[in-house]
Amino acid sequence: MDPRQLAEAILSGQIRPAARLMRLLDDGEPQALEALKLLHGHTGRARVIGVTGSPGVGKSTLTDALIAQFRQRGLGVGVVAVDPTSPFSGGAILGDRVRMQRHATDEGVFIRSLATRGHFGGLTASTQGVVKIMDAMGKDVVIVETVGVGQDEVDVVGLADTTLVVTVPGLGDDIQAIKAGILETADVFVVNKIDREGARRAIAELQGMLELAGGREDRFGWTVPVVGVCAVDGRGLEEMLAALDEHWAHQNADPRRLASRRRQRTRMELLDLVQTQIMSRLTKVMDQGRGLDDLVERISQGQADPYSACDDIISRFLTES
Amino acid sequence: MDPRQLAEAILSGQIRPAARLMRLLDDGEPQALEALKLLHGHTGRARVIGVTGSPGVGKSTLTDALIAQFRQRGLGVGVVAVDPTSPFSGGAILGDRVRMQRHATDEGVFIRSLATRGHFGGLTASTQGVVKIMDAMGKDVVIVETVGVGQDEVDVVGLADTTLVVTVPGLGDDIQAIKAGILETADVFVVNKIDREGARRAIAELQGMLELAGGREDRFGWTVPVVGVCAVDGRGLEEMLAALDEHWAHQNADPRRLASRRRQRTRMELLDLVQTQIMSRLTKVMDQGRGLDDLVERISQGQADPYSACDDIISRFLTES
Known part of the structure; x- marks a missing residue:
């Protein structure tokens, strides 16, 4: 299959050519770049949601819940699980990815894990490449989940249309878990495991930190909400989804907002x-x-x-x- | 003070010129580079220890305990607290750094936090610059502590002579907290907060993962130990220090081992x-x-x-x- 055929098959929504192009990208095949060039003009329709937070806060469980809710609305969902510290790319192998496997037989859900920095770009460009392929194949929502809180992860997740930052009560001092870089990145905060002791305090502290960091309203007039959830029993999940929808509506209310964010994304991908x-x-x-x-x-x-x-x-x- | 005078003052062990050079480096002053060139030939004597792990596992409390123990031996200690997600460089400002402040009035301890990527190099070279200044001023031990588990942090800490990786029981699935990249980096594992439920299981799981990842013995014949500690009441701290000393002795037993690791460090700094x-x-x-x-x-x-x-x-x- 030449790059043009591959691109056409992906644009018609076929799963296997999409997976094939991702593999070619991973392997550094020049034809993968050709196919991506052809796809680029057909992208920009998908809503990209970033999910990040420290290890063990339950990002994958929340992603799983998001998949289920978007599927209920009849939307196609893509998931890019980014883990730069893992040596494995491709399938969904790692422990925390197993939870998403209940969607593995659902044709409307496409999950890829991304570990290595690519041949054609670093983590940012590699992630953007996979997001682009999912976008081009017609996924309505693409969720980018990253493990860890390093600068790379902040960069990658900061490129989403909406960024969800997850924390839990009692993660050492809460102040440690939420660094300034992450504070600025978040559009919606989620405190998971609110059945744990100290949940109320954790939420209040987060709200306090947001106030301290210059008020909770960002430069586009968006007030960052802090939502308490318990992913395991489902408490708060609807509020979380409502907050995500509200942010998406807020971005779309003024086309300049979304455009400005996506230009920033393009700039980082290019660099x-x-x-x-x-x-x-x-x-x-x-x-x-x-x-x-x-x-x-x-x-x-x-x-x-x-x-x-x-x-x-x-x-x-x-x-x- | 010209670069030569600055270098000489640092080599005589003076604290203020050292702090001044670190500020000049942060500010991207060309004379800082000149001073570093002069210092380079006088470095390589300090023992460099890396401390890493997820947020909230107690890295700073353990670093604090290490400082105290090395000071009891009469050794000079430098600490570089690396936090690439923080917008602040220079002093010790952030919450988790406060714990180390009891050493702030001890002339034998020099603590610097490093947040920004520098003008002359990225996080690796910036960290190496600060380590070099502490080494040149005569610190016997330099501890590099990094927040987070992203690739940058793994890179930075992997450059130490001995790398200590910290985790705690019950951090989600333990498998999530310890990624493959970190597994390979660790010379000593510490499970902190062993007063918590599930401590024994966490230690056993870690040992199991080390076996899985190709046996616990690295290519230099070092068996990576897993030490349980409780930083707050002091349990296990002596074993931790003993494990670090043993690794240091192991490295020094064959000069090629230490040299090979330090060449790797130089290569990464250069790139x-x-x-x-x-x-x-x-x-x-x-x-x-x-x-x-x-x-x-x-x-x-x-x-x-x-x-x-x-x-x-x-x-x-x-x-x-």
Whole structure:
């Protein structure tokens, strides 16, 4: 199947060609890039929801609940489960992904896990590639779930149309679990496991932190809500979905809001692509004549310092590439 | 103070010049780089310990306990608390850092928090810069503590001579909290809060996961121990320190082991420096004539795709820089 046929099959909503293109992307096949170029113009219709939070807060259980609710509305759902610390890409393998498996036989749900940084871009561009394929195949909603709270994860999830940040009561000091970067990223906060002790305090503290961080209203006039839920028995799930819908309606009420956010997403995707491509060219230049190894060896033996070595590498790169 | 004077003052162990150089680095002052070049040849003596784990597992409390124990031995201690999701660099501000403040008046302890990626390098190179300054000023032990479990944090902590990974019982499924990337990084595992229910199971599960991941012995013949501690009442802290000392002795028993790890560290620092420098040059090229904004706008309006735009940017970069 050439890139054009592959793109057409995906645009007609077929699952297997979509999965195939994701594999080709993972493998760094140049034709995958060609297919993505063709798909790009047909994307931008899906509603992208980011779900993030520390490990163990129940992100996958909440994602599972979201899938169920969107499916009840008859919407097609795609899920990209991003885990940069896992060595596995492709299927849904890891422990926390197992919960979503009850949707595995539902044709309207397409779940992919993404672990490695890609050949064509870093984590941001790789995630955007998979989101784009799901968007192009006609999924109405694409949920991007990330494990962890590192900068990469904040970047990836910050690219969604709506970002849901999940926490639980009693995660050490709550102040530890919710870092400033995450505070700014959140459109909706969820405190999961509200059956636990300290739930009320956790919600109040979060609201206090949002006030402290410059008021709960963002620059588009959106007030970030804090919703308490218990994913296991279903308490609060409707309020959570209502908050997500409200944010989506808020974004769509003024086309500039959504457009501004998506431009930001495009910018980050582009920079990520460029960075990965340049670093890959650089590696090729450095691989010639054991360049990098020699430099590392010289630095280790105290004959050079990393800062001067860096200058050497860059001038070599610019003249040779 | 010129770079040479600054370097000399730091090498004589003075605290204020060291703090000043760290600020200059943060601010992107070129003289900071000059001073670091001069210091580089005088580094490599400090023992570097990395401490990582999910938010709320008690990393700072354990770091605090480590500081106290190393101080009892009369050793000078430096601490770099890395939090890439925080917008604050410099002092020790955030909630979880407060616990270390009891050492704030101890001249033998030097604590710095590091939030931003630097001007001269990303998180890896910035952290290495601060570690180097502490090393040069004569600290015997430098502890690098990172919040979160993202790839950046794994990279940063993986650069230590010994890496301590902290978890707690009942953090969702334990399998969620300990990802494969972290498993490979750990030299010593600590299960904190063993007064909690499920502690024994958590320790057993971790040991099981280590077996699964190819046996508990690494390629240098080191068996990764799992130590249960309760940082609050002090239980297990001595065993933890003993495990760290044992790993340090193991590394030093064969000079190739430590050298191989430190070469890896140098390589990552160098690549990080190069990447940041190239991206900063790229940004300059792209800032001319609204290059990036124009491209983003064209992509948003469907007149271009990010993959072709990436090619355009790279050829422009290579011809113009």
